[in-house]
Amino acid sequence: MTKRWQAFVGLLMIALIAAGCSSSGGTNSEAGSTSGTSGTSSAKKITVSVWALQEHTWIDGAAADFNAANPDIQIEVSKYAVDPMKEALKVAANSGTLPNMWSTWGGSLGSFYAENGLTADLTQIAKDHNWPSLYNQAAIDMGTYNGKVSGIPYHLNAVDMWYSKTVYDKLKLTAPSTFEELEAQLQAMKDGGITPLSLGGKNGWHVMRLTEQLLEHFAGPELHDKLNNLTASWNDPAVVQTFAKLKEYNDKGYFPKGYVALDPTEAVNLFYPGTTGLDIDGTWLDGNIAAAGFNVNDFGVFKFPTGRSSVFAEMFQVSADLDQATLEATIKVGEYLTSAEVVNKYIDSYGTPAALNVTYSENTPHLKPLLDMATKGSFLITDQALPQEVVQKLFEAQDKVALKEWTPEQAAEGMEKAAADYKAKNKTS
């Protein structure tokens, strides 16, 4: 009896622990496989799970419209803030639990899922559905990796200079057309008691928008592209000049006090009432200005005096792990959410659409001018163009130059080392 009891308990423990092991082991090599679709397909109804960003308020109404018009397909939207979305996607990718469709960015952020075989190849669908006539080609291209279209684009964002008309009128300034003019205006604002640049350095990306424009100015388009592709050395005089200029602006007090640790939101809050004169921001800023209770017509935009604007795309990537019926339903949902019909209905909150043939709202008067500037020439925004390890080093270099821990030369060397380390680790040429 005692031996039986002992054997029973022993077996029970082994069985349960083995069960625990096997479920834990599910994240091992199978993680890279395409098991675990979240879409459910039946003859009657297909559920399409969509992960969207928190700021996409328009998607709730659009999904409700779609569900009402399509009783055989049900959209289920889950929302995440930007960083939680990146984290949730990595965890879901690792555990084989990606949704049917998720919101992500182009460049090195979206490439992770495409290059690891987690996204459906939409190339043929894009061709069959004539996407070039529906979406801006640049937005399609930013979600295309190794010749394969990996996402349905919904935003094409352009980032450039915003100025406060209150400040510019007060100082009798007009939008500059040359770099020298811009620099003279920065000094004029400083002399007039206005902090010129409303940039916050926390997490690096807001100040990076100035860095990349300075790099475009000093390096020129060709070298800038090569630097972003890691096919040219970052230890280049143009990079040194870029960091030297950042240091100069810092030393002259062109940034808000303590900007290195200032959250971008805190920095932009100084821009709305005219405490600062300039912001480098995207097509979405009209909405933010209105939400903060200010008049969008009190602000203007101009092209940073270089040839190209910084752009980035947002898209819905589609899981590679869908049966044919669910894939078709998901594509239908994706094309609907990104369509001119939805854009036109929700234009005030939609952001900058990748869709063509849309009607822009009077509430977002700067959207079209920014897109027009980008149409004349653009480069992929740096934190999506560079590998994330190199991006992190760029942010560190920006801070260290401002804090006088690094000279501009050391910053350029640090960038080159980060690029070389990345290439060595990933065995790229």
Add this chain to the structure above:
Amino acid sequence: MKIGVLKPWLFVFPALFIYIAVIFIPTLYTLYLSFFNWNGVAPTKTFVGLSNYTDLLLHDSVFPRAVANNLLWTLGSLTIIMGIGLMLAILLNQKLKGRIVFRGIFYFPYVLSGVIVATIWTWMYNPMQGLFNKALELIGLGSWAQAWLAEPKFALYAVFVAAIWNGVGQPMVLFLAGLQTIPQDPYEAATIDGAKPRQMFWFITVPLLRETFVIVVAITMVSSMKVYDLIYAMTGGGPAESTHVLASWMYIQTFKFANIGTGSAISMFLVLITLVIIIPYVYYTTKKSHL
């Protein structure tokens, strides 16, 4: 073997099973992953031996800073947060008017999430509109105003002040519970013998709080080694990566860079450092307390 021998194992089995499934096996798996170069989704992992560890120790410029910050944070937690917690517990164990209200006030920040605490304090530290600099200006000490989170010299300490406000409630409550188990007799006897309050504290209160100290020190050490949310939300590890701790650097390596091997190696360092500090302490104190 009689059934009586097996009985304790039966009782411990549910907890043991959960511990093995949720803690022990994932820890072993993390250790296994730390020997590979893997992005988390690729079908193959490249075995790299100890190179994730050696890279962190020899080539990673942030890792040594993160270790130092963790140790500094632990030291600060064990002295300042625990010290203030004990002081408040002793104060609020007295028969004071409104002590329950004060207990609630001091405990309240502990129930707030780290991100909320970070948001509150980030705004208070704002260099232009924040409470601290405005207050300094109001009292004529405007020259003392600082960009508190922007200076690598101050940034970690500025975050730690928020951590004190946030965290002091927990040791306070634990010490309060401990203090309420101490009988009055030793104090009465000591008073008759002419002992001073300071002597009573060192020779009665502290020894009789030994069991509570074991728990508070262990909890404080563990939570200070895994500190993450407050730092990440207030500084993002900056400026110039100066406020990273092991958990935040592990997050960046794992979720931003998709370097699962390196992130796992950082986790193992975190486990190792925690074990090296905690096991001798708990072993020594529990052994002593049962003698």
